[in-house]
Amino acid sequence: MNSPVLTPPDPRTLRNAFGSFATGVTIVTTSGPAGSDIGLTANSFSSVSLDPPMVLWSLARTSANLDAFRNGTHFAVHILSADQEALSSRFASKIADRFEGVAIERGPAGIPLLPDCMARFACKVAYQYEGGDHVIFVGEILDFSHSARKPLVFHGGRYGMLLPKQGNASAQPVDELSNLSADDLLYQVSNAYFRTRQAVINELEHHGWTSEEYAVLSIIGREDGLCVPEIVARSEKVRGQAISTAIVQKLIGLGLLHKVDSADGEARVRLTTEGRLAVMKLIAIRKSSEADVQGNLDPSEVQLLKHLLARLEHPAHAVTSN
């Protein structure tokens, strides 16, 4: 039986269809003529065999490094972690020397190895196959390593991060009568808000500051020269509760703020030199509490959390960055 022949598809449509397959991101390296270091970003990597241990990847025939890989005896595949997006972009770009400033080690036959990747496979070329406009390289693994990092993901032409799906274990009702569930979004957001906020308040109190004083100083630290009603309005927005104007007076009395007349007749509140120092100390306190609050979240999870919180804060806002 003759199989139906697909009319040549539009390359962009086909590329989009391929892009619907989420992959990791790798950098494949080898040695070129006269021992030069060669490397490029590739997501065509696949594991092939456990025994013997083998992997494959494919290289576009248009690659400037086609001959180096075709003639090379070894290559190394580096699986990138979520914080290595810049490295991926660098090794996909046309800059003259992709290795400049990158600390490398040496593998079999002197091939360059990149440190701090999620996993690394140093391979001896076992087979090469023609694959249309690509060449497929199969390598036998000579050496490998891996670490418990989070992977960089590529999907639909964009970088992403992996968000493991949660099981239903946490969805047990907290209280049968109220039918509240521990994975209720509002319940989680408000719990997280109070827990993280309390951590900062405890630290501030430990240093002799009240949360109202902190609120006023950080508002003025961000926007020096607001008038008192503006400070009150900002405090209501960030705390859900307006601060009393007496706090502003108290901070003026302590020499941390001062009032300056303005053209519109409304006095503006500004930081004094001492006030600036106090704001810097408060920032240091907040930063150290922030590190505690982040607990065991890794940098990519913190980035994801910020991204999601920004979307919650501005639901109508289409957030396009990763």
Ligand SMILES: Cc1cc2nc3c(=O)[nH]c(=O)nc-3n(C[C@H](O)[C@H](O)[C@H](O)COP(=O)(O)O)c2cc1C
């Ligand atoms: C995420 C990502 C994955 C890529 N995967 C491949 C791939 O599997 N094979 C390939 O030949 N090019 C791939 N590329 C494109 C090359 O990295 C890019 O064309 C590079 O400039 C080629 O460099 P060269 O001509 O020096 O080999 C990928 C690019 C990106 C950003």
